[in-house]
Amino acid sequence: MCGIVGYIGQQQAAPILLDGLSKLEYRGYDSAGICVASDGALKVAKAKGRLANLSSLIDGGKAVEGTVGIGHTRWATHGAPSDTNSHPHVAAEGRIAVVHNGIIENYLKLREMLSRRGKTFRSETDTEVIANLVEYYYDKSKDMLDAVRKAVARMEGSYAVAILCVDQPDIMIAVKKDSPLIFGFGEGENFVASDVPAILRYTRKVCYLNDGDMVVFTKDHADFYDSLGDKVVRQAETVDWDLSAAEKGGYDHFMIKEIHEQPKAIRGTISPRIKDGEVVLDDIHLTKDYLSQLRRVYVVACGSAYYVGCLAKYILEKTCRLPVEPVLASEFRYSEPVLGEDTLVIIISQSGETADTLAALKEAKRCGARTLAIVNVVGSAIAKAADDLIYTWAGPEIAVATTKAFSTQLSVIYLLALYISRLLGTLPRQEYNAILHELEHLDQKVALCITDDNLSKLRYYAEQYYKVHDAFFIGRNVDSAVCLEGSLKLKEIAYIHSEAYAAGELKHGPISLIEEGTLVVAVATVAELFDKTMSNVKEVKARGADVFGVTTERFADEIKKTVSSVVTVPETHPLLQPSLSIIPLQLLAYYIALMRNCDIDKPRNLAKSVTVE
Numbered sequence: 001m002c003g004i005v006g007y008i009g010q011q012q013a014a015p016i017l018l019d020g021l022s023k024l025e026y027r028g029y030d031s032a033g034i035c036v037a038s039d040g041a042l043k044v045a046k047a048k049g050r051l052a053n054l055s056s057l058i059d060g061g062k063a064v065e066g067t068v069g070i071g072h073t074r075w076a077t078h079g080a081p082s083d084t085n086s087h088p089h090v091a092a093e094g095r096i097a098v099v100h101n102g103i104i105e106n107y108l109k110l111r112e113m114l115s116r117r118g119k120t121f122r123s124e125t126d127t128e129v130i131a132n133l134v135e136y137y138y139d140k141s142k143d144m145l146d147a148v149r150k151a152v153a154r155m156e157g158s159y160a161v162a163i164l165c166v167d168q169p170d171i172m173i174a175v176k177k178d179s180p181l182i183f184g185f186g187e188g189e190n191f192v193a194s195d196v197p198a199i200l201r202y203t204r205k206v207c208y209l210n211d212g213d214m215v216v217f218t219k220d221h222a223d224f225y226d227s228l229g230d231k232v233v234r235q236a237e238t239v240d241w242d243l244s245a246a247e248k249g250g251y252d253h254f255m256i257k258e259i260h261e262q263p264k265a266i267r268g269t270i271s272p273r274i275k276d277g278e279v280v281l282d283d284i285h286l287t288k289d290y291l292s293q294l295r296r297v298y299v300v301a302c303g304s305a306y307y308v309g310c311l312a313k314y315i316l317e318k319t320c321r322l323p324v325e326p327v328l329a330s331e332f333r334y335s336e337p338v339l340g341e342d343t344l345v346i347i348i349s350q351s352g353e354t355a356d357t358l359a360a361l362k363e364a365k366r367c368g369a370r371t372l373a374i375v376n377v378v379g380s381a382i383a384k385a386a387d388d389l390i391y392t393w394a395g396p397e398i399a400v401a402t403t404k405a406f407s408t409q410l411s412v413i414y415l416l417a418l419y420i421s422r423l424l425g426t427l428p429r430q431e432y433n434a435i436l437h438e439l440e441h442l443d444q445k446v447a448l449c450i451t452d453d454n455l456s457k458l459r460y461y462a463e464q465y466y467k468v469h470d471a472f473f474i475g476r477n478v479d480s481a482v483c484l485e486g487s488l489k490l491k492e493i494a495y496i497h498s499e500a501y502a503a504g505e506l507k508h509g510p511i512s513l514i515e516e517g518t519l520v521v522a523v524a525t526v527a528e529l530f531d532k533t534m535s536n537v538k539e540v541k542a543r544g545a546d547v548f549g550v551t552t553e554r555f556a557d558e559i560k561k562t563v564s565s566v567v568t569v570p571e572t573h574p575l576l577q578p579s580l581s582i583i584p585l586q587l588l589a590y591y592i593a594l595m596r597n598c599d600i601d602k603p604r605n606l607a608k609s610v611t612v613e
């Protein structure tokens with residue numbers, strides 16, 4: 001949500017800012033803008049809608065001269081998407097310009113205070129308050145650092161902010177609290193940005209700023225201050241992945257590229273953590289004593305990551321014999337969860353910046369629970385805050401709808417299940433070995449779900465279904481959790497109303513919605529429950545539903561007796577089966593969205609990283 005880029009150097013800033021913002025498009029936005037300090041003025045250009053609108057307004061940046069600037073893609077929170085509400089915001093007297101990601105919770109109080117002191121406002125945003133607050137203090141002291149410090153001391157909420165002052169155009173100040181911000185070290189140029197892809201073309205040396213950090217920088221130098229205002233050293237880390245990893249590489253969309261990347265991503269998550277027939281999680285410190293006294297495990301996350309939590313319940317309970325409760329992060333804090341030293345809270349997040357998930361983690365820690373985070377983005381807030389951390393190592397995920405992050409999060413759950421069960425002795429060795437064996441081959445079986453043959457099949461079925469208005473996903477046990485994710489994929493990228501139900505639950509209400517032509521996607525891979533799921537399939541068929549079935553090769557003939565549209569996936573250990581059955585559902589949603597001409601990588605109203613509650 002919202003993307004920030006700041007540049008100070010010797011090159012023309014505007015094209016670099018536009019280029020950086022284009023790499024942050026995946027975060028979701030509805031307007032964009034830049035501000036360049038040059039010739040004693042702050043030159044601002046903004047446009048509602050796609051970045052292309054801004055780019056054509058300023059001739060790809062060429063029309064704006066100057067070597068120092070800030071840029072922003074805005075995802076509206078305070079005030080509708082409009083040119084006026086777009087960032088950057090310039091303060092009333094025109095001396096300070098600001099871009100901001102996050103929410104200033106006390107902005108109304110600050111706005112009133114500043115209005116009483118003569119400041120005027122053009123927009124409805126909380127960000128314009130920051131610009132005016134800094135200018136208010138700057139007017140008194142003519143000292144930028146002092147002014148920003150005083151302003152920050154008054155700001156409540158979350159923010160990543162980059163600030164320019166017309167009087168000191170060779171300096172930029174950036175501050176961060178609860179919103180992502182990185183600093184990029186260049187040669188004769190320096191950068192700030194919300195995420196690495198924005199600046200990777202120019203530098204690989206980055207530093208993930210801590211909460212409370214402030215950086216004051218010129219093109220040749222940077223001073224870092226921590227939350228207490230003390231000068232600190234922040235080391236550069238070298239980014240080891242390539243920009244090509246964040247580009248489409250010949251695919252039409254990031255989503256289909258990332259679907260194809262799943263075998264490799266899963267391999268990257270799993271193989272370094274299996275050594276000599278054992279799961280080795282060097283990154284975490286859960287001892288047998290600690291695990292033995294655990295009374296409960298919560299898995300807390302949002303969206304697809306929460307659905308991994310729903311799967312984790314089946315997987316961890318079966319292997320580790322521990323009670324596991326998946327909880328939506330947005331509900332966690334307000335439901336008074338029972339937390340203490342005997343509770344492990346597993347936090348799952350691709351971005352590592354999701355506001356609700358981060359808040360849940362902090363609450364769990366405050367109440368004395370141990371937290372273990374499963375995160376993709378290195379150096380993100382959740383990665384930094386958790387007691388234990390397992391990276392998914394999926395590489396950058398750009399499509400808003402997650403695929404490879406989901407698959408790698410699930411892979412970490414399998415690893416954890418084996419790791420914990422080994423310490424607790426809850427799985428017979430034979431069963432442990434059987435799961436481990438399948439885990440080692442999971443990437444190959446996932447690859448078999450993405451063959452050209454399967455792609456054509458799913459494209460064909462998408463053609464049959466892309467005009468439907470409603471869809472239902474049904475399954476039992478792990479299949480029901482796979483349905484939750486499949487249904488989310490369809491609604492978020494293809495804009496089709498869709499619901500997922502445990503198949504046995506249908507007759508308790510939802511079956512009344514089934515009518516002639518309603519699409520029902522039935523996932524039936526759990527052997528012991530296959531017949532029961534088929535009974536539910538027959539019930540919806542009898543009421544006119546058009547059923548699309550997903551099952552394993554073993555049940556292909558059986559399901560075809562009832563369902564004509566079927567896709568099969570290879571068979572693996574039942575607990576690992578979700579990693580395979582999710583693939584056709586991702587592809588079905590992708591091809592349906594394609595046929596409906598949807599903006600697949602940037603679905604309407606959605607953001608990749610949800611940094612507001």
Ligand code: F6R
Pocket residue numbers: 302303304305306348349350351352353354357400401402403488492608609610
């Ligand atoms: C759906 C999707 C979202 C995210 C959710 C959590 O395709 O991507 O539902 O799973 O917003 O995001 P992270 O994992 O970054 O915390």
